[in-house]
Amino acid sequence: MTAARPTxxxxxxxxxxxxxxxxxxxxxxxxxWFLRAAFADAVPPPPRADGIVALTGGAGRVDAALRLLxxxxxxxLLISGVGGAAEFAALAQRAGVDPHLGSRVTLGRAAASTxxxxxxxxxxxxxxxxxxxxxxxxxxxxxxxxxxxxxxLPGVALYPMPVWPPAPRExxxxxxxxxxxxxxxxxxxxxxxLSALDPRGALHPEPTGHGG
Numbered sequence: 001m002t003a004a005r006p007t008x009x010x011x012x013x014x015x016x017x018x019x020x021x022x023x024x025x026x027x028x029x030x031x032x033w034f035l036r037a038a039f040a041d042a043v044p045p046p047p048r049a050d051g052i053v054a055l056t057g058g059a060g061r062v063d064a065a066l067r068l069l070x071x072x073x074x075x076x077l078l079i080s081g082v083g084g085a086a087e088f089a090a091l092a093q094r095a096g097v098d099p100h101l102g103s104r105v106t107l108g109r110a111a112a113s114t115x116x117x118x119x120x121x122x123x124x125x126x127x128x129x130x131x132x133x134x135x136x137x138x139x140x141x142x143x144x145x146x147x148x149x150x151x152x153l154p155g156v157a158l159y160p161m162p163v164w165p166p167a168p169r170e171x172x173x174x175x176x177x178x179x180x181x182x183x184x185x186x187x188x189x190x191x192x193x194l195s196a197l198d199p200r201g202a203l204h205p206e207p208t209g210h211g212g
Contacts, residue, residue, distance in 0.1 A: 063095040118148035
C-alpha cells in the first residue's frame, strides 16, 4: 500500500510550524546577542560632551546625569519625560548636587515613550546647537534609546552611559529575564520603525522648561 499523500491543509500546517520554529530560533539567537550587549562592560563617556540627556523611567538615571553635569562632563542637561509635579530643587537634593545647576538643566515634560524622548531630545539638541551627547538610561534600555535617538540625530555623536541596578548580573532571575525579553522585543520594533505606530510617540503640548 502506498502512503496517503498529505492534504493541502496538513501541508500548510507543517509549513506554518516550520516557519514558526525558524522565527523562534532567530528570536532566541538575537536575544542571546542582546544579552551579551546589555551585560558587556560599558564604554566610558568622553571627558566632555556638549550635552547630556537623561531618559526617565528607572531608578538612578536622573541622579547619575546630574552628577555628570556637576562633574563638568557637559555644559547642559535635558531630563526627558519628567513627571508633571517634579521640580529641579527636589531632584538636586536627592542627587546631592548644587541646586544652582538648575540654570543649565531643562526639564522635558512632553515625552511619554522612548520615541517621544527622542523627539523631545532632538528639539532640544537643535535649539542648543549640540553636536555630542551623553545618553543616560538603564543598561537594558540603552539599545532601544540609541536606536530611537540615532534615527532623529544622525549628525550627533552619542555616548552611552548606562545605569545599573544594585545586582544587575543576576540575569537568571525570572523577573530580570522577563524584563530583558520584553525590552529586546521592543528594540526589534524600534529598529523596524514600528514604534512610529505607538500614539505615545507624539509629544504633549506642554513646552519644555528650565529647572532653575
